[in-house]
Amino acid sequence: MPKTQKSNEPNEDGEVVTMEKRTAEQDEMVRKQNTWYAYSQMRQALKTFDPKEHKQYERVFKMLDSYKEPELPSCALPMNAKHPDNKDYRALESFLFESVAPATTTLNKVWDINGKDMKECPDLLLTGPIHVDVRRISGEEVLKLAARYRTGGQNWIYDSSHVVAFPNSPALCGFREKKFFEENGFIEPESGKEHKRKRLPVAVFNAAEKGFDEKLLAQYVSSCSICVVENIGVARNIYDGVFSLESLLPNVGEETEVDTILQIPEDSESNNQKLYNNRVDEEPLVGWKMESVEKKCTFEEVVNSHKRSGAYSREACRRLLDEPYEVEYIVENLIKQLCAVQIKPTDDKYKVPPNALLSCFLTNMDLPPPVLQKIGPEIEKFPDCFKISSNSNLLKLVKGDLPGIKTPQIYGKVTGGKTGGHSENGGAASINYNAGKEAVIWYSINFEYVGAFEKLLMLRKHTFYTTRVWPSEAELAAEGIIVSKFVQNPGALVFVGPGTYHWVYTEGYTVNVSWNIMPKTMHQLAILAIFHDHSLLEPTPFWIPIESIIWEMAKEKMKLDLEAFMVVKNMLCRSLAHCKFEIDIAINRKLKIVDDIPKEVDEIEKVCQGEDCPAKALFNLFAIRKEKEGLNAYCVNCAAKTDTVYIVHNLTELSTLYDNFKEE
Known part of the structure; x- marks a missing residue:
C-alpha cells in the first residue's frame, strides 16, 4: 500500500x-x-x-x-476416510510431546549463598525443561524441592526462564494432506494466481448422506486441522429459527x-x-x-x-x-x-x-440463562464429538459457565463483515454452526505453520493476540505457508482443530453460533500448555482454567493413553510446585492466608486484575481486594499487604492426588 x-x-x-x-x-x-x-x-x-x-x-x-464469491476448493470425503495424520497430529506429535513432557534435564545450580527471602513468585510454565522424573518422584518430594525456592530463588522443578515457541518450520503434513485429498478425487487448478492454486482444500462430509457415521467422524476430526460437515442442520432436524436475532430479542432484552x-x-x-x-x-x-x-x-x-x-x-x-x-x-x-x-x-x-x-x-454475544435454556435442546442435537456436554470434552470439567468458551456465543453477521485472524483462546478446538441464510467464507492456517506465520506478523509490527489482522493470502503463499479458503453454507458446521489459525468473511446477513471444545487427546492438552506459556509473552487474557482441568482429571483418575498421561503428569508436577511457590512467597511477604472462602468471594472470576500481569486464571491462591467496581482477584505477586489471601486446596490434598494419578 x-x-x-x-x-x-x-x-x-x-x-x-x-x-x-x-x-x-x-x-x-x-x-x-x-x-x-x-x-x-x-x-x-x-x-x-x-x-x-x-x-x-x-x-x-x-x-x-x-x-x-468465486468457487472455492473442497474435497468431499467418504465416511471411512482416514486422515494421514491420525497417529501424528499435524506431523508434530514429537514436538508437542517433548514441549510438555521432555526428558529430565540436569539442574544448573546457582544458589544464593546470602539466603535472601524471595518476594516474587515465578511464572507457572507448563512447557520447557523439567528437572525431575515425574514417573518416579512423589508429591511430597516435589514439595520439598519446591520449598528451596523460598530462600535464594532456585527452581528445582522446572526452568522458569524458558521461552516457549510455536512450531518453527512447516512440517511435511501439508504435503501429505494434499496427496491424501488428491487420492480422494481433488484436482488442483492448472491456471489462476499461484496462491490460489496452492490452496489446501477443505475436507467436507455430508451429514444427510446415507452411511453418515458419528464414530467415524469423531475419528477423523481428532486428527484434522479444520473440516466442514454439510447439511448437519437438515440431517439433525435443528430448528435454525431459535438462533435468529429477532427470536432472541425478547429473552436477551431490547436495552441490553x-x-x-x-x-x-x-x-x-x-x-x-x-x-x-x-x-x-x-x-x-x-x-x-x-x-x-x-x-x-x-x-x-x-x-x-x-x-x-x-x-x-x-x-x-x-x-x-x-x-x-x-x-x-x-x-x-x-x-x-x-x-x-x-x-x-x-x-x-x-x-x-x-x-x-x-x-x-454483532460479535461474540454472550447469552443470558433464558436464551441458553431455549437453544439448549438444539445444541444437544449435534454429534457427540461436537457437544459441550460430551464426556470427551475436557471443558466439561470446568465449573461454571465460562462464557464464550464453554457456553455458546451468537454472531449476527453482515454483508462483507470480517472477523480478524486468531486462534481460539488456549488453542482450543471450536464448533461453528451457520444458522442463517447466507454463506460464510473461511481462511485457515494449520497449526504446523503458526510459528512461521508469527514471524511474518512480527516483521509487520503486529502482535499475535492483540492486532486485528486480515493477512494477505499471496504473501503467505510466497513464504511457503499453505492456506485453506472455503465456504460454509447455511446449515453447515465447521470444526476448527486445536491451534488452527483462522479468519472469517461473510457474504450476507446470517447468524452463526459458536462454542469451544477440548478433545481428550495428547495434542489438545499439549497445545493448551503451549498457548498458556506463549500468552505470557504478550499481555492477553487466558480464560481457560488449565490447572483446574488437570487436577480434576487427576481427581477422576481419568483413563488416558500413555502420551496423554505423561503430558498431564508433567503439568501436575509443575502446578504442584507452583502452588508451593505461591504459599511461600505469601509467607515471605507477610500476607494473611485464609482457608474459609465466603460465598461472595467464591463466585467472582479468579483472574488476576494486575495491570500487565502475566498471571492467568488463578487456581489455588488468590488475593481479594474491594474496589469501586466490586471485589477483584489478584495473584500473590500483585497482592497488597492489606488484601486477604485465600487458599483453595491444602498441599497434602494436592500431593495425594498427584501420587494417585498413575499409568494404567
Whole structure:
C-alpha cells in the first residue's frame, strides 16, 4: 500500500499529495465500495423472489451474480476416510510431546549463598525443561524441592526462564494432506494466481448422506486441522429459527448492551485501510492491520438496523426486477436509504468518511440463562464429538459457565463483515454452526505453520493476540505457508482443530453460533500448555482454567493413553510446585492466608486484575481486594499487604492426588 504523505510533501513519484487529492482518492474508493455493497445486498434479496413470477429474473440474476464469491476448493470425503495424520497430529506429535513432557534435564545450580527471602513468585510454565522424573518422584518430594525456592530463588522443578515457541518450520503434513485429498478425487487448478492454486482444500462430509457415521467422524476430526460437515442442520432436524436475532430479542432484552463492529463492507480479498485514514498528516497504516470501529449498541438497535437494511434491499431488488434498465438510479437510491438507517460511530477518534456505508456486525454475544435454556435442546442435537456436554470434552470439567468458551456465543453477521485472524483462546478446538441464510467464507492456517506465520506478523509490527489482522493470502503463499479458503453454507458446521489459525468473511446477513471444545487427546492438552506459556509473552487474557482441568482429571483418575498421561503428569508436577511457590512467597511477604472462602468471594472470576500481569486464571491462591467496581482477584505477586489471601486446596490434598494419578 502506498505510504500516506504529509501535506505538501512529495511522494515517491515526486508528486505533492494535498488534502484535496487524498480526499478525492478516498471519495472514489468510497463510491466503489458503496456500489459493491448495494449490489451485494440486492443479490441476497433476489433469493426471496420466485423466478417464475418475474420476466426479468434471469437478466437481474446475471447482473447481480458477478458479486458472488468465486468457487472455492473442497474435497468431499467418504465416511471411512482416514486422515494421514491420525497417529501424528499435524506431523508434530514429537514436538508437542517433548514441549510438555521432555526428558529430565540436569539442574544448573546457582544458589544464593546470602539466603535472601524471595518476594516474587515465578511464572507457572507448563512447557520447557523439567528437572525431575515425574514417573518416579512423589508429591511430597516435589514439595520439598519446591520449598528451596523460598530462600535464594532456585527452581528445582522446572526452568522458569524458558521461552516457549510455536512450531518453527512447516512440517511435511501439508504435503501429505494434499496427496491424501488428491487420492480422494481433488484436482488442483492448472491456471489462476499461484496462491490460489496452492490452496489446501477443505475436507467436507455430508451429514444427510446415507452411511453418515458419528464414530467415524469423531475419528477423523481428532486428527484434522479444520473440516466442514454439510447439511448437519437438515440431517439433525435443528430448528435454525431459535438462533435468529429477532427470536432472541425478547429473552436477551431490547436495552441490553452488545458489542458490535462497524466496518466498511468489501470483498474477501480486499483490505482497504485507506478508507479509515483520511488525514494526510497521520502515520500510514501498514501490513495486514484490519481497521474497523468498535461500538456498544443496544440489542434492539442492531436487530432493527439489520431488519431495515434488509427491507430496503428487498424493495430495491423488486424495483430492479420490474425496471432493470433503471439500475443506476435504483443503486444510488438504495445507497442513500442504507446510509440513513445505518448505525454510525460516535467516537471522534475514528476517521471514517461521512459518505461511506457501514455494516454493523454483532460479535461474540454472550447469552443470558433464558436464551441458553431455549437453544439448549438444539445444541444437544449435534454429534457427540461436537457437544459441550460430551464426556470427551475436557471443558466439561470446568465449573461454571465460562462464557464464550464453554457456553455458546451468537454472531449476527453482515454483508462483507470480517472477523480478524486468531486462534481460539488456549488453542482450543471450536464448533461453528451457520444458522442463517447466507454463506460464510473461511481462511485457515494449520497449526504446523503458526510459528512461521508469527514471524511474518512480527516483521509487520503486529502482535499475535492483540492486532486485528486480515493477512494477505499471496504473501503467505510466497513464504511457503499453505492456506485453506472455503465456504460454509447455511446449515453447515465447521470444526476448527486445536491451534488452527483462522479468519472469517461473510457474504450476507446470517447468524452463526459458536462454542469451544477440548478433545481428550495428547495434542489438545499439549497445545493448551503451549498457548498458556506463549500468552505470557504478550499481555492477553487466558480464560481457560488449565490447572483446574488437570487436577480434576487427576481427581477422576481419568483413563488416558500413555502420551496423554505423561503430558498431564508433567503439568501436575509443575502446578504442584507452583502452588508451593505461591504459599511461600505469601509467607515471605507477610500476607494473611485464609482457608474459609465466603460465598461472595467464591463466585467472582479468579483472574488476576494486575495491570500487565502475566498471571492467568488463578487456581489455588488468590488475593481479594474491594474496589469501586466490586471485589477483584489478584495473584500473590500483585497482592497488597492489606488484601486477604485465600487458599483453595491444602498441599497434602494436592500431593495425594498427584501420587494417585498413575499409568494404567
